[in-house]
Amino acid sequence: MKIISTVREMQAACRSLRKTGSLGLAPTMGALHDGHLSLVRRAKAENDAVAVSIFVNPAQFAPGEDYDTYPRRLAEDCAKLEAAGVDLLFAPSVEQMYPSGAASFVEVAGLGDRLDGASRPGHFRGVATVVAKLFHIVDPDRAYFGQKDAAQVAVLRAMVRGLHFPLQLVVCPIVREPSGLAMSSRNLKLSAAEKDRALALSRALQAAARLLGNGETRAAALRAAMLSHLSGQDGVRLDYAEVVHPETLLPVADTRQGALLAVAAWVGQTRLIDNLLVEASSVEHPRTASMPEQIEEMHV
Numbered sequence: 001m002k003i004i005s006t007v008r009e010m011q012a013a014c015r016s017l018r019k020t021g022s023l024g025l026a027p028t029m030g031a032l033h034d035g036h037l038s039l040v041r042r043a044k045a046e047n048d049a050v051a052v053s054i055f056v057n058p059a060q061f062a063p064g065e066d067y068d069t070y071p072r073r074l075a076e077d078c079a080k081l082e083a084a085g086v087d088l089l090f091a092p093s094v095e096q097m098y099p100s101g102a103a104s105f106v107e108v109a110g111l112g113d114r115l116d117g118a119s120r121p122g123h124f125r126g127v128a129t130v131v132a133k134l135f136h137i138v139d140p141d142r143a144y145f146g147q148k149d150a151a152q153v154a155v156l157r158a159m160v161r162g163l164h165f166p167l168q169l170v171v172c173p174i175v176r177e178p179s180g181l182a183m184s185s186r187n188l189k190l191s192a193a194e195k196d197r198a199l200a201l202s203r204a205l206q207a208a209a210r211l212l213g214n215g216e217t218r219a220a221a222l223r224a225a226m227l228s229h230l231s232g233q234d235g236v237r238l239d240y241a242e243v244v245h246p247e248t249l250l251p252v253a254d255t256r257q258g259a260l261l262a263v264a265a266w267v268g269q270t271r272l273i274d275n276l277l278v279e280a281s282s283v284e285h286p287r288t289a290s291m292p293e294q295i296e297e298m299h300v
């Protein structure tokens with residue numbers, strides 16, 4: 001695996017790989033876990049070569065958020081990516097990604113202000129900007145993202161469509177710990193007691209999944225079930241629990257046309273997110289594969 005830290009060198013290395021075959025990219029902020037590695041495995045399976053980026057992007061953190069305390073584990077990450085057979089690791093400095101005087105940003109109006117964009121103003125502007133930069137540097141055939149960050153997926157899909165990026169955006173399922181907790185680099189910041197409390201998020205979604213399994217489709221009922229696990233819990237502070245359209249991120253009254261059940265909460269000082277995607281067909285066949293298997297597999 002070649003480790004690259006400058007934009008120029010990365011552009012040249014990617015150009016050379018693309019001459020002989022397809023190239024997949026998995027952008028990350030590092031402190032890698034099995035969720036990230038699932039993206040890498042999928043990228044390996046679908047492309048001739050794979051690039052991974054590790055960059056804790058200051059532009060997507062507001063002042064007072066956890067940019068300074070975000071976990072950084074570069075040596076361990078390198079070993080994991082090497083073992084996974086990654087060809088290129090791009091780990092640039094902030095100065096490389098944001099050269100002095102750089103004043104160009106990408107904004108997805110509307111979508112960028114919903115869900116996490118509402119709680120974290122400017123967050124998706126930072127995400128869209130850095131991902132657009134990475135797309136220009138790497139020029140991948142396919143780019144891999146996790147369903148874990150469902151609002152990010154909606155914003156980036158809109159950006160790819162709106163700015164005509166010639167690539168396929170591939171979305172991979174949420175990888176969870178055996179407890180049901182969605183894997184996240186921020187889980188490293190949780191104490192053992194907080195990790196326990198953090199199960200409120202996946203339990204909220206499990207409760208909604210049970211209702212959906214019994215044929216409930218009203219957003220209000222599903223939202224109430226989620227809130228019952230997230231409100232008034234010791235050490236857990238609700239940010240949002242919403243039932244929205246997966247592409248517009250606007251609230252829906254009913255899940256029959258498909259919906260995204262999305263939750264965010266603070267556990268101590270750490271903000272966590274999780275979600276459940278309900279496909280349109282799952283209403284007619286609630287117990288078939290269209291019901292997200294990962295939620296069925298969570299031991300409810």
Ligand code: AMP
Nearest residue numbers: 028029030035145146148149174175183
């Ligand atoms: P991050 O390093 O948190 O910015 O995540 C990098 C990529 O990995 C994003 O596309 C995330 O959605 C994805 N990802 C993070 N956690 C998970 C998870 N538990 N399952 C699947 N994908 C994930």
